[in-house]
Amino acid sequence: MSSQSPTAADLIANHGGRVTRTRVAVVDALDASDHPLTHDEVAANLSEADVPHDRVTLYRALDWLVDKGIAHRVAGSDRAWRYGIVREAPHQHAHFHCSRCGNVFCLEQVQPAFAIALPGGYQLDRAELILHGVCPSCLLTVHAEPTPPGPR
Amino acid sequence: MSSQSPTAADLIANHGGRVTRTRVAVVDALDASDHPLTHDEVAANLSEADVPHDRVTLYRALDWLVDKGIAHRVAGSDRAWRYGIVREAPHQHAHFHCSRCGNVFCLEQVQPAFAIALPGGYQLDRAELILHGVCPSCLLTVHAEPTPPGPR
DNA sequence: TTCATAATGCAACATTGTAGCGTTAACTGT
DNA sequence: ACAGTTAACGCTACAATGTTGCATTATGAA
Ligand SMILES: [Mn+2]
Ligand SMILES: [Mn+2]
Ligand SMILES: [Zn+2]
Ligand SMILES: [Zn+2]
Numbered sequence: 235m236s237s238q239s240p241t242a243a244d245l246i247a248n249h250g251g252r253v254t255r256t257r258v259a260v261v262d263a264l265d266a267s268d269h270p271l272t273h274d275e276v277a278a279n280l281s282e283a284d285v286p287h288d289r290v291t292l293y294r295a296l297d298w299l300v301d302k303g304i305a306h307r308v309a310g311s312d313r314a315w316r317y318g319i320v321r322e323a324p325h326q327h328a329h330f331h332c333s334r335c336g337n338v339f340c341l342e343q344v345q346p347a348f349a350i351a352l353p354g355g356y357q358l359d360r361a362e363l364i365l366h367g368v369c370p371s372c373l374l375t376v377h378a379e380p381t382p383p384g385p386r
Numbered sequence: 387m388s389s390q391s392p393t394a395a396d397l398i399a400n401h402g403g404r405v406t407r408t409r410v411a412v413v414d415a416l417d418a419s420d421h422p423l424t425h426d427e428v429a430a431n432l433s434e435a436d437v438p439h440d441r442v443t444l445y446r447a448l449d450w451l452v453d454k455g456i457a458h459r460v461a462g463s464d465r466a467w468r469y470g471i472v473r474e475a476p477h478q479h480a481h482f483h484c485s486r487c488g489n490v491f492c493l494e495q496v497q498p499a500f501a502i503a504l505p506g507g508y509q510l511d512r513a514e515l516i517l518h519g520v521c522p523s524c525l526l527t528v529h530a531e532p533t534p535p536g537p538r
Numbered sequence: 539t540t541c542a543t544a545a546t547g548c549a550a551c552a553t554t555g556t557a558g559c560g561t562t563a564a565c566t567g568t
Numbered sequence: 569a570c571a572g573t574t575a576a577c578g579c580t581a582c583a584a585t586g587t588t589g590c591a592t593t594a595t596g597a598a
Contacts, residue, residue, distance in 0.1 A: 288578050313465035355522030362516040370507030440547050
């Protein structure tokens, strides 16, 4: 779907995977979204595009994409993972959780690259920074509607 | 159980709640632990102390404690909440997730108080900093046992 | 002691995700 | 173009974590 960036099929094939209906549709769905989607949101997306799919297959497709580094996974505060296309080499940035619409946004500008003074004895692998608040689009409607689209 | 700090019963009563068997036992369990516990771990703790309890009541007791600010809740990467006693006024510090034993530790020394440059349009309420790695006690046994106690 | 109701205990249900396993279809090699 | 291999699918069952409804209990107050 993207112009000069590799197609979904190429992305999948280049990682040694078989190009299947569900995988292609998932990559396209994640790529078209400006924020990471839950399994359920991806499923709804596929249904809307009339792509037949199975719940479990969808879980496995998402897992595979994450495993290959094509997508990344962010924990939501509603204990549902969000999946997003990896747009920068090493996916390392903060995430913003909107408490109003429940959406998660990648803040590629905000990198948790500060020196962390660990108490000692701890071996640090990775830092995860999650910002909670209200997203721009919710701020615009915060005075109008009481509970816009999303869950929670 | 603590000496000069308020007893569990007092803590509960002072927040306008009824002092019940389960609530007292939960507060004691959380207070005795050096790290936040899952619902399941608290349940095991109560069982060990021969405190009869119900699964749902336990969930409700934990929710109530969080609501009153007596306990705080940390999201685990295994999508099970961890509950810990609030030991400092406003609970605001980083948490360490051990990828080996699965335990979560409160790092009261590490406060995410850096100025975050948000992309604009976002309204920040709260920053959550989660550090992933191996905890001190796991580091000691990392060469001996393959998979010590905890889950995941 | 009595009373109002907060809190409990139980059963049923919801959500998110996994495991097993027979079947299908995507690629490979000819 | 065809056949064979096997990755991936699709289905059913199951697991883990948490929630909802409602009748019953027992806490704290009068
Ligand atoms: Mn991201
Ligand atoms: Mn903490
Ligand atoms: Zn929002
Ligand atoms: Zn550990």
